Amino acid sequence: MDFVKEITAGMLKAEAPVVNIGSTVRVHVRIKEGDKSRIQVFEGTVIAKNNSGIAETFTVRRVSYGVGVERVFPIHSPNVEKVELVRNGKVRRAKLYYLRDRVGKAAKVKEQI
Numbered sequence: 001m002d003f004v005k006e007i008t009a010g011m012l013k014a015e016a017p018v019v020n021i022g023s024t025v026r027v028h029v030r031i032k033e034g035d036k037s038r039i040q041v042f043e044g045t046v047i048a049k050n051n052s053g054i055a056e057t058f059t060v061r062r063v064s065y066g067v068g069v070e071r072v073f074p075i076h077s078p079n080v081e082k083v084e085l086v087r088n089g090k091v092r093r094a095k096l097y098y099l100r101d102r103v104g105k106a107a108k109v110k111e112q113i
Contacts, residue, residue, distance in 0.1 A: 008054040013076050019046055019058045022089025022096060022109045027060060027073055028081040039081055042071055045089065045109055047096040061099065063107070068100060088112040 019025060026043045044062030047070070051057060056075045061068060073080050089109035099107050 011054055011076060016056075016075050017080075017083035018085075019049065019075070019083060020088065021046055021049060021094060022091035022112075024086040024089065024109075025060060026084040026086055027071075028084070029073070030079045030081055043086065044069075044071075045096070045099065047099060049094075 023046050024044065025046055026041055028039050028041055030037055031040050042060060042062070044060040046058050047061045048059040049057070050059075054076055057072050058075060059070055059072050061070045063069070088111065090112040091109060096109070099109075
């Protein structure tokens with residue numbers, strides 16, 4: 001099983017982005033369309049983090065045109081170009097799934113000072 005650790009160690013990003021629950025982040029994702037590729041920005045609130053090691057993911061939620069959109073991003077994926085921190089959120093939970101039921105200002109997370 002040591003060879004598995006060696007393989008995954010090569011795939012891990014040297015500087016993995018620090019993503020905290022409740023933070024508002026701007027994720028730059030590389031999208032392939034045919035033979036072209038472009039970078040698309042997805043901005044929203046981090047509502048969950050899962051796993052550790054190579055399979056570590058985080059879920060980002062935003063409301064777009066009145067519809068809630070959630071995307072799960074692998075932290076060590078080569079398609080995730082960079083993760084910008086917009087603001088830190090003050091939360092007391094590990095998962096913020098309760099934000100799915102809230103609308104408007106009630107769905108906001110307070111900023112950490």
